[in-house]
Amino acid sequence: MTTAPVRSIRPADDPFTHPKLVAVPAVTEVKADFVVITPDVARDMLRRNTHNRPIRQARVNGWARVMAAGGWHNNGEAIKVAIDGTILDGQHRLHAVVKSGATVTILVVSNLPMETQSTMDGGAKRNPGDVFALRNEQNSTMLGSVTRKVWLWEQGDKRFSAKEAPTTPELYALVDKYPGLRRSADIAVRVYHNFRPIPPSIVGAAHHLCSRIAPDDAAWFYEALGTGAELALRHPILTLRNRVMTDKDNQRAVSDGLHMAQVLTAWNALRAGKTSLAVIKVPLEADGKVHQVIEPK
Structure with a gap:
């Protein structure tokens, strides 16, 4: 992010205070809009998903199930997009839209500098x-x-x-x-x-x-x-x-x-009426290696 020239700022309510020198950043105009995302829109956005962490398929599957069941709610969490269109955050939700075939409305924040990705999604996930x-x-x-x-x-x-x-x-x-x-x-x-x-x-x-x-x-x-x-x-x-x-x-x-x-x-x-059991013997599957869980009767 570029920085503007340093200028003097004097508090308006105290004209006798010595001015403090501060750096005023040149702010990029960030845009935020609620966007109706169809599977086709999601696919188009994902073409610019070139700078992100590996996909966690379980997370995609989970959100896809919710979307397919009509349980998706617009919770204010944004899909974040860089100035050049690169997806910075939200790839799992976009993949879930494609997988589910659902159309959902999601907040999209765009025109972000690429370096902002380093501070995204750093909070502890709720267990x-x-x-x-x-x-x-x-x-x-x-x-x-x-x-x-x-x-x-x-x-x-x-x-x-x-x-x-x-x-x-x-x-x-x-x-x-x-x-x-x-x-x-x-x-x-x-x-x-x-x-x-x-x-x-x-x-x-x-x-x-x-x-x-x-x-x-x-x-x-x-x-x-x-x-x-x-x-x-x-x-x-x-x-x-x-x-x-x-x-x-x-x-x-x-x-x-x-x-x-x-x-x-x-x-x-x-x-089954057994009051005596010498050992807890768990039945084995056909390959003789993997334990099989018994359904309660």
Whole structure:
């Protein structure tokens, strides 16, 4: 950005003050307009997307789902364009318009100097817990983590590989669809206070799945999982507790997907009438290598 010559500025209300010398920048005229962006408009803009970070496809997919469902809201976040038309910020939203086929209205700020890109998009991205804190939800951090796991499960990602990520509207919609997720987050916190080898987000997500099938059984199961009280030798819950504690003591790496499979294996055993379970044996897929998560029955 160029700088104009230094000139003297004297405060109008105090003519006796010695003047201060300040540099007055030559300001480029920045333009801001709400623009109706169709897929064709987005494609045209993206032809100038030559100076940007790599595309995060999960983010594109998330916004595309929202746009396709008609859930896009003009939130004031701008697509930023340089003086020469280069896209400085907003490529993911433009790609989402193309992918979804939707037409949306977005604020576009243009005529920006190229060097302004270095200060863009530097704020911390809101995590799911932040999202629910904005709605004044109790246990917002845990509710966010549990809801994210349930969203992944419903997308078919039952190993929680997190190749996709839910958007804020999708997180809100899932809690509105399943208000019991708040209870599941509360259960996750309670279990974690007493028993920590299983990640609390897994406990909450598993409780959600189980309570949709048998709420009373789920309430007892997760209370017993947390306390371990009055469980007979080889009781499925005690066997589960022993398994995860052994894994932790041996510093064995256990994925979230396997933790979920272990919890649901114990749950399914009890639901099938088994009161004794020697080991938590998770069924394997055909290749014999990847653990398979069992659906609650």
